[in-house]
Amino acid sequence: MTTTFDMPERRLPVQWLLPCLPPIALLGLWWLVTATAIADLPSPATVLALCGPLFGKAFSVASPSDIGIGWLLCYSLGRVAVGFGCALLVGVPLGLWIGISPKASRAFDPSIQLVKSVSPLAWLPIGLASLHNSELAALFVIFITSLCPIVLNTALGVHSIPKGYWNLAQVLDLPKSTVLRQIIIPATLPNLFTGMRISLGIAWMVIVAAEMLTGAQGIGAFVWNAWNNLDLGLLIVSILIIGLTGIALDQLITKLARSMPKETP
Amino acid sequence: MxxxxxxxxxxxxxxxxxxxxxxxxxxxxxxxxxxxxxxxxxxxxxxxxxxxxxxxxxxxxxxxxxxxxxxxxxxRMVVFQDHCLLPWLNVRENIALAVDRVCVDATPTDRAAIIDRIIEVVELSDAATKRPAQLSGGMRQRVGLARALAIRPKxxxxxxxxxxxxxxxxxxxxxxxxxxxxxxxxxxxxxxxxxxxxxxxxxxxxxxxxxxxxxxxxxxxxxxxxxxxxxxxxxxxxxxxxxxxxxxxxxxxxxxx
Missing domain, CATH: 3.40.50.300 (P-loop containing nucleotide triphosphate hydrolases)
Incomplete structure (x- = not known):
């Protein structure tokens, strides 16, 4: 406690340096492997050289089939946003209901466990067959993927509301709407954010795979095209982009969650 | 009797x-x-x-x-052992939750006056806009008591x-x-x-x-x-x-x- 308080400046560089060590080590290994030609991989320098032109025309549209990487990323993020948004709209009320009503919990729990246990991508053929549209099918998969963690964590949040809050609501004979607004929703928010973090993480992983399978324009299709053209350099760059975007999404939710008022210690 | x-x-x-x-x-x-x-x-x-x-x-x-x-x-108002203050509401809002529910006939000005007075009684005027997490255990107990007294229970x-x-x-x-x-x-x-x-x-x-x-x-x-x-x-x-x-x-x- 005191050490961090006394010398924040001295500790700061170390704090920033530590997370950089594994990537540096990996980079070294990568360079070694390519320099000694053990594996058939493009060297770090080759990949770096690719980045310039790629990011230079990130937001250009040369032809419908040649769209900048920035736009592709936006397409993918857009799909996640729509699917995830719909999952929030359905999942939060459903989770609250399951949390509050034992009957709803009894009714929905087994089905949700069932849906949860199925790989999200297994829903893709169902989506494609029933919606006849690869775009909608991808959204459908994201929706299903995001729904379960949101519902389950929201319900868990309601279940973990301290008994005292319910007693208070009972003693004051608060109307249901007040209990919902003033007690249930604020008390559930931390768990909801946990659910959102999990959902968004999985959704981002799944959209790449879904785009690879459906060929819908986006970062996933970009990966697939790079693979079909055996352009391993582009493949590596896109993997890095996907990873960094995932971290950014996670940080976004974490920042949001931090801005919420803290529980009484 | x-x-x-x-x-x-x-x-x-x-x-x-x-x-x-x-x-x-x-x-x-x-x-x-x-x-x-x-x-x-x-x-x-x-x-x-x-x-x-x-x-x-x-x-x-x-x-x-x-x-x-x-x-x-x-x-029959209860002052709970663990205070039961809502952490996302400040002192005023925690008391207002009870006052708004019970004193339905009072005007908003009257309600504010009721809350002000009880906050003064328990000597929390300086902490009225603080959240429970920022208060000591004793202060939280006082808020719990103030919330109960504010609604003048039987x-x-x-x-x-x-x-x-x-x-x-x-x-x-x-x-x-x-x-x-x-x-x-x-x-x-x-x-x-x-x-x-x-x-x-x-x-x-x-x-x-x-x-x-x-x-x-x-x-x-x-x-x-x-x-x-x-x-x-x-x-x-x-x-x-x-x-x-x-x-x-x-x-x-x-x-x-």
Whole structure:
């Protein structure tokens, strides 16, 4: 406690340096492997050289089939946003209901466990067959993927509301709407954010795979095209982009969650 | 005169084999200040929950104004042991939650005045916009008490409301509570472990036998003249007799358990 308080400046560089060590080590290994030609991989320098032109025309549209990487990323993020948004709209009320009503919990729990246990991508053929549209099918998969963690964590949040809050609501004979607004929703928010973090993480992983399978324009299709053209350099760059975007999404939710008022210690 | 609150042959079990309270018969009259003493785990809090309507008797019946208690209500307000303040609301908003629900006929200005006044009574004016996490344990207890007093309940049920307070704050709040309850004619049932507090505030002190299956051991009628204050009660000849009685009771029970 005191050490961090006394010398924040001295500790700061170390704090920033530590997370950089594994990537540096990996980079070294990568360079070694390519320099000694053990594996058939493009060297770090080759990949770096690719980045310039790629990011230079990130937001250009040369032809419908040649769209900048920035736009592709936006397409993918857009799909996640729509699917995830719909999952929030359905999942939060459903989770609250399951949390509050034992009957709803009894009714929905087994089905949700069932849906949860199925790989999200297994829903893709169902989506494609029933919606006849690869775009909608991808959204459908994201929706299903995001729904379960949101519902389950929201319900868990309601279940973990301290008994005292319910007693208070009972003693004051608060109307249901007040209990919902003033007690249930604020008390559930931390768990909801946990659910959102999990959902968004999985959704981002799944959209790449879904785009690879459906060929819908986006970062996933970009990966697939790079693979079909055996352009391993582009493949590596896109993997890095996907990873960094995932971290950014996670940080976004974490920042949001931090801005919420803290529980009484 | 019928009692405001009444226990008739009340028994409370949480499971078939564990009896918490048994054979409780008690009448509490309007305006009375009743204090419950007894060893930890003897069912004092359960007795309070029965009065509040948060728990139901397993057999027998609790009555409020001659009507069986079947549910909680703000006329029997509880000050919870763990304060039960909502962490996302500040002091004012926590009190307003109760005031807005109960004082439905008051104008917004009147409600604000009620809240201001009670915040002043518990000396939290400087902390009115702070959240519970920013307050000390004692301050949180004061907010809990303020929230209960603000709605002027008929009955106030207090579960060790001053346990987290330092001596100076405790005396000040005890006197404020005594004054407000007398002024508003509030009937109080309070749990405490503090003998001096029991003697200062009570009209009657109810001693509960150690659990399981606690029942009423005996009742001390507090003969100290009113109005009382912390300094003067110790000068009264009856004070030491009652104090000794209580101490002996608590000590004896310690030996049993």
């Amino acid at each position: 019928t009692a405001l609150l009444e226990f008739r042959h009340v028994e409370k079990r949480f499971t078939a084999s564990s009896c918490v309270l048994s054979n409780i018969d008690l009448e509490i009259h309007a305006g009375e200040f009743v204090v419950l003493v007894g060893h930890s785990g003897c069912g004092k809090s359960t007795l309070l929950s029965l009065l509040a309507g948060l728990e139901m008797a397993s057999s027998g019946q609790v009555y409020y104004q001659g009507i069986p208690v079947t549910r909680p209500g703000p006329e 009955v106030l049920l207090l579960d060790e409301p001053f346990s987290a307070l330092d001596a100076a704050n405790r005396y000040q709040l005890q006197e404020a509570l005594m004054q407000l309850c007398a002024e508003l004619g509030i009937t109080v049932v309070m749990i405490t472990h503090d003998i001096d507090e029991a003697l200062l505030l009570s009209d009657r002190i109810i001693k509960l036998t150690p659990g399981p299956a606690s029942t009423i051991h005996s009742i001390i009628k507090n003969t100290l003249p009113k109005p009382r204050n912390t300094l003067e009660i110790a000068n009264h000849p009856d004070y030491y007799q009652m104090r000794k009685d209580l101490l002996q009771f608590l000590k004896e029970r310690q030996r049993i358990s």
